[in-house]
Amino acid sequence: MTTRPPASVSSPSAPSGSSGPPGGAPHDSGLQSGLKNRHLSMIAIGGVIGAGLFVGSASGIAKVGPGILLSYALVGVLVVFVMRMLGEMAAANPTSGSFSAYADRALGRWAGFSIGWLYWFFWVVVLAVEATAGAVILESWVPAVPQWAWALIVMTVLTATNLASVGSFGEFEFWFAGIKIVAIAAFIVLGALAIAGVLPGSEGAASGFGNLTEHGGFLPNGPGAILNGVLLVVFSFMGSEIVTLAAGESKDPRRAVTKATNSVIWRVAVFYLGSILVVVSVLPWDSKAIADKGSYVAALDVMGIPHAGQVMNVIVLTAVLSCLNSGLYTASRMAFSLGQRSDAPASFARTSVRGVPQTAILASVVFGFVAVGFNYLWPDTVFQFLLNSSGAVALFVWLVICFSQLRMRGIILREEPEKLSVRMWLFPYLTWVTIGMISFVLVYMLTDDSEGGGRIQVLLSVLVAALVVAIALIRDRLRPATARAAVHTVTEEDTARAR
Template sequence: MPRATDAPPTATPADAGPAGGDHLGHGLRTRHLTMMGLGSAIGAGLFLGSGVGIATAGPAVLVSYAIAGVLVVLVMRMLAEMASALPASGSFSVYAERALGRWAGFTLGWVYWFTLIMVLGAEITGVARIVTGWLPGVPQWGVALVVVAVFAAANLAGVRKFGELEFWFALVKVAAIVVFLVLGVLLVLGLLPGTDPVGTTNLLGQGGFAPEGVGGVAAGLLVVVFAFGGIEIVTIAAAEARDPQRAVGRATRTILWRILLFYVGSVAIIVLVLPWDAPVLQEGPFVAVLDVAGLPGAARLMEAVVVIALLSAFNANVYATSRMVYSLAGRGDGPAVLRRVSRRDVPWVAVLVSVAFGVVAVGLNWALPDTLLGILLNAVGAALLVVWVLVAVAQLRLRPRLEAEARARGEELPLRMWGYPWLTWATLAALAGLVVLMLADGTARGQLLATAGLVAVVVGIYGVTALVRRRRAAA
């Protein structure tokens, strides 16, 4: 079994933690990875954001989701190929470094870390808003503070306990989606009390299947494509699995088709049951469908599911950010103190750094309770696009090396990308097309330019640190 590869062979180990080492544990099982991937990709983007996509493209948003889903499947297959052969807590940052050089690993690792830190703030703000709606007397910052404290403890308790918590969180979300799909099918067929078959009036009426034409499908793609973000946590967590090669392969195979089913199936039911231009879709498409089904308390129930989704994502992102900076520190691209590991095999300093930024988000909740969510969401931009592009480029360059290394050991790659290299090149072409679409859209263009600025800043920081290292080495 390959070892996790977060430190270069010549690196001097960071200060050991209380356990006498700086290595992570291996307490995660395949079921943990599978549910973590599902739970990370199924969040508020589906429960709330799907309504925006439908309003943008009409029923043809199904095509947008299908295109985005296929793109994510291909990127994840590439990532799974590398992760099964080379499990590392730095995942795609490590692969980018091996394929393109240290600058690429540094840039991708810190851009991803910054992105997730921004997402942490958005998630905690979303939870605080909903909970204070239930309990008007409780301030938003108070809810945020409790969330930060609880999930700091959860992440410090050990990776096995973290995995169990994420498993049950994700199970609640998956169960909610399955129940929605079952009720939706019954509603579409007219099998619920007081309902008739819905037919194709909403799907093909109101301007047809694609009321906004091809441009609407393209605009819908920009709305939905990044909703699948979060699934990459599977390859970050693979380094702490008991059998990384087998676990990441099995997890990614089952996750991908389930996510496509959940997203496309749920949206298909929504556009069958309700007109695409119905105002209620903007408020909450899942609640709107359940209201049509005549289920009392649907709105409050879906609010609870959204809170669980946000808490699950917050928990997972604390994990992902801590492992990424742990990996960067191990490769000499972050402060060595971030490499410290507790007796429970948890990079406790890295966890506390992520939590500290959560505390900053608590302060922002107090200062800007009504505007913070929008500010943070816009700051994230299109960073996931940077990850996907570099994953594809890294896979193109690493595949021959990984195959050669496997043959030298008398083995084969545990998992392979389909149609290499042509399908990888096709994916890169599709991602380039996505960039063109973003440049043609005013809102997306601003996000793309902001992300380009972020990447430029991180590359500049790398250049300065590399110069300092060379001068120290020469002294």
């Protein structure tokens, strides 16, 4: 299979009027504009709906009570602010490297290198988690096929999808996200009917909103439990930023990023707050059914929906496959961007004749396969270390986005102010407020000393981050001055068509 050489890195003075090859493909980057508007729309909407929403909300409800709504709202506000900052930079300069490329330019080579590799590490570990979760569900349906074989099948199919073309990735994600969206929308509508007392067969569900204040009140475990809830739900929001990476392979990246950024508020409000409100309204927060079956299955049961458990298994499997599909895509595009900036092997920046970074995809999935093996062979030692050491990376990414935006605003205004189509509100005050909120969550995680809890995740993640930063600083010091100057700025060829 023929490959194209990696794109060169342009300087700030590169002509802004350059155009890419026919079809809107980025100039010399090798990536193709294979994502359609409907793909980007579904990726943007479905990106905030992870399997964690369906399977992880029960523990948050048990710890906080109905007040878990405040935990979701706080994290939702945080995500809205972070996405607004990222949208400001991505609308001005869409690129496959997204926040890693912006950190490279705004904070220094070490920052782009470090956060890029940490983000890649985060997603390849997620690949192992989601492959195993999907295999568990599939084995329960077809026990004749062992769990490890299901994990292998799922990973192989989605690897082939990503290798085929970016359009095939987008098509799979379109339907995966569509199923999630329809499922949650139907759940909210059914829940609203049950709360109103007009849903046939929902006699077991409570009418009205009495469950929000009964059974010990709205905050039965005290106001402090809200922060404990934040720790439980914050990571279920990871993935919102994927659309800013995917936009680089669409025909109109600036429009896609602007649309996704502007819609993140209602997406968080409807899918997270809306669906959780239904759960804590139709069921008492301390219901045994929530603990035994999970929040959404328990809610569907009391609403009289037949085969609720199997229905939810199908939805969760869809969410798992979606996360696997987008996780492999995200990891490979970050590796591709690192290769373009000489922060990864040059082969990572080469694309196949179909316009996909084949080596970057295969390298990402190989590590994913290895991590799946660790999960089966050493689940409580090696794999648990990988899981914990990537646990706080999401918050590190958000912090880097904040600090990059503080610097990038000035760079954009100085060089190309007409591209500032999306602006962070109340800059720089809300940016600093967001930095404070994220820092507080990280510090608060240190108080959680439970097994596999926040403290160990923060400490191990900081250890891994420190190691990566040290490597970045050493590489930068050893790199010749001419090479440092040549790759100092964000790659612009892959966004020339958006200008």
